[in-house]
Amino acid sequence: MLETLEIKTTSPAETERLAGIFAKNIFPGLVFALSGDLGAGKTTFVRALVHATGNQEIVNSPTFTLLNVYGKNPKFYHFDLYRLSALEDLENIGAEELIPATDGITCIEWAERIPEIMPENYLQVSINSLDENSRLFVLKTIGKTIELERIKKQWLS
Ligand code: ADP
Numbered sequence: 702m703l704e705t706l707e708i709k710t711t712s713p714a715e716t717e718r719l720a721g722i723f724a725k726n727i728f729p730g731l732v733f734a735l736s737g738d739l740g741a742g743k744t745t746f747v748r749a750l751v752h753a754t755g756n757q758e759i760v761n762s763p764t765f766t767l768l769n770v771y772g773k774n775p776k777f778y779h780f781d782l783y784r785l786s787a788l789e790d791l792e793n794i795g796a797e798e799l800i801p802a803t804d805g806i807t808c809i810e811w812a813e814r815i816p817e818i819m820p821e822n823y824l825q826v827s828i829n830s831l832d833e834n835s836r837l838f839v840l841k842t843i844g845k846t847i848e849l850e851r852i853k854k855q856w857l858s
């Protein structure tokens with residue numbers, strides 16, 4: 702089983718294509734843990750993922766609210782923990798029930814800030830800026846999650 706995969710995108714449009722491939726392979730309970738500097742492309746990836754499933758809602762980083770919820774079939778729970786100061790703030794919004802969620806897909810920007818409540822199974826998406834328009838996506842499966850072999854095949858086809 703393929704546990705890590707590196708994919709380089711050279712434009713936001715290519716990152717959208719990658720997210721579109723993920724959109725075909727998602728299922729309720731799936732968790733994406735996104736990391737990378739400000740401007741790496743975490744929100745760009747989540748936005749494209751949500752839009753690729755037919756939800757046309759506005760997707761922005763929920764920096765001040767910690768959580769945005771979009772769509773149905775599937776539903777998305779979008780966290781941004783950049784400004785998280787205490788785990789308690791997450792508990793107050795019932796985050797533990799949503800990581801993972803029974804009825805939707807969870808995307809967490811800055812997930813590395815909450816190692817203590819990360820679940821057993823998730824997909825780690827680390828995004829590295831190479832230059833203005835190029836990004837290296839380092840994908841890593843933790844436990845049982847999306848099959849990276851399928852993502853690789855679809856990316857190359
Ligand atoms: P983050 O959520 O990680 O802070 P954003 O997604 O908000 O980052 O911003 C990423 C910025 O980088 C956007 O302005 C986007 O247009 C730009 N960008 C340039 N090249 C890429 C690429 N290959 N993939 C994703 N975003 C890119």
Ligand code: MG
Nearest residue numbers: 743744762810
């Ligand atoms: Mg963001």
